[in-house]
Amino acid sequence: GNSVTQMEGPVTLSEEAFLTINCTYTATGYPSLFWYVQYPGEGLQLLLKATKADDKGSNKGFEATYRKETTSFHLEKGSVQVSDSAVYFCALVYSGGYQKVTFGIGTKLQVIP
Amino acid sequence: DVKVTQSSRYLVKRTGEKVFLECVQDMDHENMFWYRQDPGLGLRLIYFSYDVKMKEKGDIPEGYSVSREKKERFSLILESASTNQTSMYLCASSFALAGLSYEQYFGPGTRLTVT
Numbered sequence: 001g002n003s004v005t006q007m008e009g010p011v012t013l014s015e016e017a018f019l020t021i022n023c024t025y026t027a028t029g030y031p032s033l034f035w036y037v038q039y040p041g042e043g044l045q046l047l048l049k050a051t052k053a054d055d056k057g058s059n060k061g062f063e064a065t066y067r068k069e070t071t072s073f074h075l076e077k078g079s080v081q082v083s084d085s086a087v088y089f090c091a092l093v094y095s096g097g098y099q100k101v102t103f104g105i106g107t108k109l110q111v112i113p
Numbered sequence: 114d115v116k117v118t119q120s121s122r123y124l125v126k127r128t129g130e131k132v133f134l135e136c137v138q139d140m141d142h143e144n145m146f147w148y149r150q151d152p153g154l155g156l157r158l159i160y161f162s163y164d165v166k167m168k169e170k171g172d173i174p175e176g177y178s179v180s181r182e183k184k185e186r187f188s189l190i191l192e193s194a195s196t197n198q199t200s201m202y203l204c205a206s207s208f209a210l211a212g213l214s215y216e217q218y219f220g221p222g223t224r225l226t227v228t
Binding site: 008034036041042043044045046049089099100101103104105106 | 117144146153154155156158161171203205207208209215216217218219220221222
């Protein structure tokens with residue numbers, strides 16, 4: 001079956017540090033890949049996505065590249081801010097069908113001033 | 114803006130009570146989903162619905178049922194609440210056009226405590 005693997009954290013960084021959150025997946029075929037973010041007390045919201053190999057998704061300074069050869073979709077940001085403190089979920093979904101999503105466990109990021 | 118609303122942010126119920134969690138979306142989405150979120154386990158799919166009156170079991174349906182009588186509304190029912198159902202419950206919705214992958218839109222969540 002499909003699965004998504006990411007570290008749970010917490011990841012603690014100082015403001016302006018470089019962020020990488022690793023995400024690898026196991027799936028048959030060619031899924032679309034997503035990063036969702038959950039700020040404290042809120043539901044999840046889409047951060048970025050990529051629908052095919054070598055696509056790069058980007059939003060709010062975050063980037064992730066769909067690497068089919070390494071089955072990875074690592075999230076990066078060059079300079080984190082305190083406001084980026086949240087839980088980040090990697091996810092995959094197949095087009096068509098019922099759009100069921102497979103989520104990773106979520107990585108908690110804490111950015112300190 | 115897409116909006117997914119959930120009937121309560123916080124709910125406290127007693128063991129054995131019947132509990133209803135309501136979710137409403139305003140974007141005419143075909144798909145609706147119920148998840149529970151627990152520390153160390155991430156999001157787990159309880160049930161989903163791809164059309165009115167249609168439902169499919171997710172990964173952890175035991176102890177839950179659902180109802181979708183109108184396209185915009187998807188209810189999660191705990192027939193007899195138990196303490197192990199204390200959790201954060203998240204509702205989500207999405208389009209369902211074949212051949213494309215759509216993001217899911219989430220509600221703010223309901224934190225349910227069963228005592």
